[in-house]
Amino acid sequence: MLLCNISRVEKVCKMLKVQPLLSIIITCYNYEMYIGECIRSVLSQNYDNLEIIVVDDGSTDQSWQKIQEFGDKIVAVRTENRGQLKTSLTGLSLSHGDFVYFLDADDVLGEGALAHIEPYLRPGVSKIQFMLLPIDQTGKSIGNAFPALQPSDDSGPLIRSIRARGYYDTPPTSGNIYRRDVYEGLGEMTYERGIDGVSYLLAPFVGRVVSIDKTLGKYRIHNANQSSFSVLTSKRMKGYVDRFMGRLHHLDELVQARCATIDKLEVRNDYAYVMELKTMSLVVDGKRPSIGQISAYIRAVRREHTGKKRLALCLFAVALFVLPNAIAKQLAAIRIDPSRSRQMRSRLKQAFSV
Structure with a gap:
């Protein structure tokens, strides 16, 4: 099956060996316990062409103070509380990256993750997805890495799954990096709470989705993010x-x-x-x-x-x-x-x- 929107820039990048600019956008609301570890996990990565944008969604705890401690190592913005989708869109509007990675403030990017991902940051790739290790609020592992991905860069099976089931297996937000244009021009999403709901579905249609069968991040499970399932x-x-x-x-x-x-x-x-x-x-x-x-x-x-x-x-x-x-x-x-x-x-x- 032919995929649309495969850029000719890929050939140029291969010749020049340009390291794409990667924007990491961290959205935070009342995660003072975790935001520092999250930001440090990004700052410790071995990847040069990187911008880190942190948007605080009107936190009422000490999150903003924790964010400010990192000074000019990051771009930090505070807004009134507007919810995850609008906060993410604010971060996107401030970013310039060829690729965009939304990292939840309570999650952690694994050591050396970006060095492993770098070879896949090519214009013809619309999304890179990888496995996450579930951890508790103290950082202790509490289960097996998920989802169980098989190494692949073929979007065909994912498109077939969407047509048959309406979805394909994908990690939560912190397990996905997208080519910038996948997020652009989406229009109104009044039905949605997060930014990547329709984006993960669109990605296979506009490029190759690379699945990495390695654990490159940690997904934190705690009382605050379990509350949506409580009732x-x-x-x-x-x-x-x-x-x-x-x-x-x-x-x-x-x-x-x-x-x-x-x-x-x-x-x-x-x-x-x-x-x-x-x-x-x-x-x-x-x-x-x-x-x-x-x-x-x-x-x-x-x-x-x-x-x-x-x-x-x-x-x-x-x-x-x-x-x-x-x-x-x-x-x-x-x-x-x-x-x-x-x-x-x-x-x-x-x-x-x-």
Whole structure:
């Protein structure tokens, strides 16, 4: 499949061996405990052509004071509290890089990460993605690196996954570096909270997505960023569906505008992810899903998945139908926030050890 927007500048860069300018944008809101470590992890990188932009989103703790300690080593800006998307766009407007990396203030860039990534910063590459190690608030590892990426620079399978499932496996924000133009000209994103929701979907259509099967960063899990999963409601489920569908409709517009040689994206209403959320929404409201609802969910799973994942999701669908509502709710909570399964295993271990 031909990809659009592959720049001729790539040949020039190869001849001149120019090190691309990389903009690292750190957005912060009330992360005084972590912002210093985050910035230091960038300053310690072995990469010369680098700019570091830190935007404080009106923090009410000591985050801004911590940021100012780095002086002219970084570009630091403070705004009123406006949310992650607008804060990220402010950082983008201040940047000049050929490539842009949004690093969450509570995450950490791994030692030597940019030296490993540098060979892939080429104009024909629209995105570099790498694995992240989950850590707790103290920096201790609490799980295996994710997602399980296979080395690749082929966007074809990712495009096919988007057409079939509406997404492809990708790390959180701090595991992705984008060519600048992927973020430009996106237009209104009223459905969105973060900057990379539609960008990760667009990247395979406008260049090569490089997947690196190495852990090059750390993703911190703590009480503050788990709070979004703390209360499971049908309203929250609807919000997830609206963002998922909003991204796909937006993607369809962007692909048509930028990629004349690529077939139109057909956006459906029966993706397995959507059917799953709608089913869980009923469970959260204390209702038992109908046989028709469960059947539609299972059909979507069988259409989009194979092997162990297909079996696991089909069993999950059946469990939501047959189990008492209280248990079904717990399963839905674990599905939304997998860290809950660790808590449940811990409680069971304690119970059986008495």
